[in-house]
Amino acid sequence: MERLQGKRALITGAGSGMGRATAELFGRHGAAVAVTDLDDAKVSEVAAGITDAGGTAAAWRMDVSDESDVRRCVDEAADRFDGLDILINCAGIIGVDKPTHEVSEADWDAVFAVDVKGVFFATKAAVPHFLTAGGGAIVNFSSIYGLVGNDEFTPYHVAKGAVNMQTKQDAASYGRHNIRVNAVNPSTVLTPLVEGIAADYPGGLPAYEEMMTAHQSLRRLGRPIDVAHAVLFLASDEASWITGVTLPVDGGYTAR
Ligand SMILES: NC(=O)c1ccc[n+]([C@@H]2O[C@H](COP(=O)([O-])OP(=O)(O)OC[C@H]3O[C@@H](n4cnc5c(N)ncnc54)[C@H](O)[C@@H]3O)[C@@H](O)[C@H]2O)c1
Structure with missing residues (x-):
């Protein structure tokens, strides 16, 4: 069953891990997939894999921390596919494993540049295309580390907390335009x-x-496909009355 037939999706961080699994799953479910990542070779490989399997995909090297690069790639992808319906903000880095008093400003900025500003830039670039299309769906990759504290990776925890709030804020702002915004919060995925x-x-x-x-x-x-299936549901029309959700996909970690 093709659950994303006719949809046009852009995925950041699609060269590896969960972004790659999501891109491949979306390709199998009929979406045209804009595969984007910092890594040029990986985006070409993932897009080729989708098209070789009979799907539709194109590749862009895109740095989510560079607003002009994000704007250019999102606009090019929308041009290529004649519009955009879905944005998956998956690109992320984990940064330094230090408590607050040992974290430098540069450590902090490095994580926020990708994990927080990357979501902001890609959302900002995609929303005008969703407004043109009459709606859209965004799924942000947060983490259980944005829901609960832990004694490691402090800037990452705080950054993912910001992603949860960006999700709720954008859901509240754009609901009237039929744009849904949700997040997945995985625990540890291999x-x-x-x-x-x-x-x-x-x-x-x-x-x-x-x-x-x-x-x-x-x-x-977790395995990347465990999370990709949750992203597929939230991005699809099956979730058409779900917005502003920060969904744990965590083997029950945060339920205990
Ligand atoms: N793996 C986990 O256990 C886990 C758990 C919870 C949340 N997450 C989050 O899920 C997302 C995917 O994680 P993953 O484990 O699949 O990661 P991964 O390292 O396998 O893949 C991340 C991808 O993001 C790309 N990337 C990094 N910086 C970028 C930039 N500036 N611009 C564009 N692309 C960039 C990398 O090239 C890489 O291909 C991340 O946001 C991560 O924080 C991961």
């Missing part, structure tokens, strides 16, 4: 971002998985 952290953990991935899921109801790490 993507390249996490594989690097797990490899450095004493005992490697098995020990890391046991430690990270000890307070989770479902005791396994």
Whole structure:
């Protein structure tokens, strides 16, 4: 069943991990996918994979922290696909693992430039196209770390808290224009971002998985496709009366 037939979607951070899984799933469900990422080679590879499988996709190297680059790519993608219906703000970095008193201004700005301003810039560029189309759907990648505190990665926690509020604020602002804005809040998902952290953990991935899921109801790490399915639902017309939601996709982590 093609749940995004006729939809035109732009995905940031689509070269890797959950962005890539989302782009591939969207391609399988009939969307035309603008695959964007900082990494030129990866966007070409992901877009080629979607078209080789019979879908529609095109690739853009796009830096979400650069407003003019974002504006140019979003406009080009809308031109290519004759409009835009869906924006998935997935690009993100985790930054330094330090408590507040050890974080430099540069550490803080580096995370906020991508995780917070990236969502702002892409949303700002996409909304005029949604207004032209008569509506749209945005799904922001936040994190359980934007919902609850923890004793690590302080700038990342605060940045993802900002993404949750950007989600609610934009949902409130744009509902009258039939633009829905939701967020997914994953717990730990086994993507390249996490594989690097797990490899450095004493005992490697098995020990890391046991430690990270000890307070989770479902005791396994997430897979990118677990989150991509939630994004697909929120982006599709099946969720046409859902907006302003920050949805935990977390194996039950925040329910305990
Ligand atoms: N992996 C997890 O456990 C986890 C949990 C909760 C939330 N998240 C969030 O989900 C999103 C995806 O995470 P992932 O684990 O799939 O990450 P990943 O590292 O596998 O992929 C992130 C992608 O973002 C791209 N990117 C980085 N900076 C960019 C920039 N300035 N402009 C454009 N693209 C840029 C990277 O090139 C990469 O392809 C992120 O926002 C992350 O914070 C991840």
